[in-house]
Amino acid sequence: MTLTELLQQNFMQHALLASLLVSVTCGVIGALVVVNRLTFMAGGIAHTAYGGVGLAFFLGAPVLPTAGAFTAGAAMLLGTLTLKKRERTDTLIGVIWAAGMAFGIIMINLTPGYNVGLMSYLFGSILTVPASDLWLMLGIDVVIVSLTLYFYRDILSFSFDPDFARSRGIPVQWLYFMILIMVAEAVVMMIQVVGLILVIALLTLPPYLAERHTKSLAGLMVASGIWSFVFCLGGLWVAYQFDLSSGASIIATACTLYLAVAGGQKLWNLISRQEKTAA
Amino acid sequence: MDSHSQKAITPEPIIQLRNVAFDFENTRALSDINIDIARGEFIAVIGPNGGGKTTLMRLILGLLTPTEGEVRIFGERPGANPDRIGYVPQHSNTSPGFPASVEQVVLMGLAQGNSLLGKRRGIRYTREERAQAEHAMRRAGVSDLGKRRLNELSGGQRQRVLIARALITQPELLILDEPLSNIDPYGRQCILETLTGLDAQTTVVMVSHDLGITANAVTGIIAVNRYALASTDAQLTPAMLDLMYGIHEAGCPVHSLLQQMVETMPSENKPTDGKTACGNSHDTH
Numbered sequence: 001m002t003l004t005e006l007l008q009q010n011f012m013q014h015a016l017l018a019s020l021l022v023s024v025t026c027g028v029i030g031a032l033v034v035v036n037r038l039t040f041m042a043g044g045i046a047h048t049a050y051g052g053v054g055l056a057f058f059l060g061a062p063v064l065p066t067a068g069a070f071t072a073g074a075a076m077l078l079g080t081l082t083l084k085k086r087e088r089t090d091t092l093i094g095v096i097w098a099a100g101m102a103f104g105i106i107m108i109n110l111t112p113g114y115n116v117g118l119m120s121y122l123f124g125s126i127l128t129v130p131a132s133d134l135w136l137m138l139g140i141d142v143v144i145v146s147l148t149l150y151f152y153r154d155i156l157s158f159s160f161d162p163d164f165a166r167s168r169g170i171p172v173q174w175l176y177f178m179i180l181i182m183v184a185e186a187v188v189m190m191i192q193v194v195g196l197i198l199v200i201a202l203l204t205l206p207p208y209l210a211e212r213h214t215k216s217l218a219g220l221m222v223a224s225g226i227w228s229f230v231f232c233l234g235g236l237w238v239a240y241q242f243d244l245s246s247g248a249s250i251i252a253t254a255c256t257l258y259l260a261v262a263g264g265q266k267l268w269n270l271i272s273r274q275e276k277t278a279a
Numbered sequence: 280m281d282s283h284s285q286k287a288i289t290p291e292p293i294i295q296l297r298n299v300a301f302d303f304e305n306t307r308a309l310s311d312i313n314i315d316i317a318r319g320e321f322i323a324v325i326g327p328n329g330g331g332k333t334t335l336m337r338l339i340l341g342l343l344t345p346t347e348g349e350v351r352i353f354g355e356r357p358g359a360n361p362d363r364i365g366y367v368p369q370h371s372n373t374s375p376g377f378p379a380s381v382e383q384v385v386l387m388g389l390a391q392g393n394s395l396l397g398k399r400r401g402i403r404y405t406r407e408e409r410a411q412a413e414h415a416m417r418r419a420g421v422s423d424l425g426k427r428r429l430n431e432l433s434g435g436q437r438q439r440v441l442i443a444r445a446l447i448t449q450p451e452l453l454i455l456d457e458p459l460s461n462i463d464p465y466g467r468q469c470i471l472e473t474l475t476g477l478d479a480q481t482t483v484v485m486v487s488h489d490l491g492i493t494a495n496a497v498t499g500i501i502a503v504n505r506y507a508l509a510s511t512d513a514q515l516t517p518a519m520l521d522l523m524y525g526i527h528e529a530g531c532p533v534h535s536l537l538q539q540m541v542e543t544m545p546s547e548n549k550p551t552d553g554k555t556a557c558g559n560s561h562d563t564h
Binding site: 031035149152153154156157159160161163164165166167168169170211214215216217218219220 | 340341342358361364366368372373374376377378379380383384387388389390391400402428444
């Protein structure tokens with residue numbers, strides 16, 4: 001099949017559109033996760049989403065909306081617990097992480113029949129995204145981008161220095177919960193693309209790469225989104241060329257590019273330093 | 280009033296703490312605090328680690344609520360006038376790798392929101408806001424660093440950027456939490472130049488471990504170690520040393536150290552001569 005023929009296929013058009021929609025959220029939320037040091041928290045929320053997937057299977061309900069509501073609830077619970085016991089944040093995240101996964105597995109055990117599609121939620125299945133999920137993704141994109149734009153100055157101040165933000169009268173607890181719920185919805189959206197186990201890589205690798213050449217939070221969000229889209233396209237190409245799993249291919253592409261760019265930068269710095277010493 | 284507390288009689292107090300106590304996880308961290316601070320004062324808050332200095336600052340800022348007693352700032356509850364108060368935390372509390380230029384950090388001082396659904400300003404800063412930032416950066420002596428990122432600056436420069444962020448709203452009260460910690464002597468001098476060069480009507484309350492370097496600048500001292508003792512003449516008293524470090528007999532190494540602290544205090548406060556080796560722009564008094 002030629003590239004033109006491939007691009008005319010409905011599943012590939014859906015996959016490309018899903019990549020674009022996910023990259024928008026990924027850029028915004030990934031940047032927020034990295035600058036607020038919420039990577040472990042996002043990991044906990046992502047794995048808790050499995051509980052929502054299990055619940056959807058058990059109830060026979062649509063997976064994305066059910067998982068979205070369940071994960072938002074788990075994020076609120078995590079936020080409440082970690083606000084009260086800051087020194088126990090890691091432990092609490094670990095507990096909720098495991099509890100969510102266990103709940104999901106039990107729900108699936110209790111669901112009659114064998115659920116073939118379950119693996120796609122663990123490792124992603126961007127090639128089977130239905131049109132209805134694309135509309136849902138677009139809705140999540142619009143909400144996340146709108147909230148971020150509206151509260152941008154508050155989010156910026158809160159992310160840099162929460163104590164100072166509070167001293168300016170910014171409602172930092174509300175912002176914290178809002179960011180956690182946005183992370184929850186982003187994670188559920190990304191499950192379609194890379195699966196909940198690999199979500200963290202797609203949230204964190206783009207900002208790590210982008211922060212080298214950005215001087216503002218908004219710039220970091222845009223650059224992360226672009227990197228994310230590059231990873232998705234690259235991963236789709238790799239998956240198609242070598243007949244591999246799309247989710248794992250996207251993450252493998254992201255990791256390879258990250259190592260190449262970070263390694264290249266280190267090498268460049270080393271050469272520049274040696275040239276300066278020689279001069 | 281408890282024997283450990285002393286109320287400073289000052290005209291027009293803008294900070295008033297009455298019988299304030301604060302419990303942290305069922306342990307009394309501050310007890311029976313009675314303090315008045317007048318407009319234009321430069322107060323150093325000193326005391327041992329864990330003595331409650333930062334807790335006291337957070338009570339004044341409204342970041343903590345007292346377990347007992349009352350805190351009034353400008354005659355109102357703390358937090359009621361965010362634009363009139365500038366807060367400068369330790370620079371080590373912020374991430375130097377944050378994706379923001381110095382100018383953007385200073386502009387963060389304009390962020391405000393009294394409720395979640397209150398009106399917000401747009402993502403872009405206006406020309407007036409940028410002019411405010413420029414003015415604040417000039418006052419803090421960092422106007423030439425506007426385009427740089429924090430991780431390209433020294434600790435002293437980063438601290439002055441945070442001072443500029445606090446100054447952008449031209450506050451009447453500036454609260455600084457250990458701004459001289461982990462700063463080299465030149466950086467400390469620059470920060471002190473910035474603070475002593477502020478408008479005479481600006482009240483400064485600064486937590487400091489190093490009273491020696493601040494002695495010439497301050498007009499009063501508050502010693503804190505669960506209780507608080509205030510002096511309006513910037514002199515360490517034996518009672519303050521007792522409160523902070525306990526009583527030590529002659530010959531004990533701690534006693535010698537405390538004696539040295541008292542002896543090295545200057546007999547009178549000397550105003551700075553207005554030289555600005557750090558590039559600060561002093562306010563006109």
